[in-house]
Amino acid sequence: MSTDAPTIHCCAQSFVEIDPKELPLACPRPAGGVWNGHPRVFLKIEETGEARCPYCGTLYVLRGGPLQRGHGH
Numbered sequence: 001m002s003t004d005a006p007t008i009h010c011c012a013q014s015f016v017e018i019d020p021k022e023l024p025l026a027c028p029r030p031a032g033g034v035w036n037g038h039p040r041v042f043l044k045i046e047e048t049g050e051a052r053c054p055y056c057g058t059l060y061v062l063r064g065g066p067l068q069r070g071h072g073h
Helices: none
Strands: 016-018 025-027 041-043 050-052 059-062
Touching: none
Parallel strands: 016 059
Antiparallel strands: 025 041, 050 059
């Protein structure tokens, strides 16, 4: 029996949590193992705190919620 953790592909879980340091967000993600599963698409997640890929349906959730815009900018 293997003790290796299972590989999570872009569509194998209900959502993927994204750290703000990982922006800009593109799907599929290079570390996902299926980086060539569909055309690469950049997703706008900053304002709402979540985005769904139009190709594979993966839901991405931004850790900490929507980014706060600076006042006066």
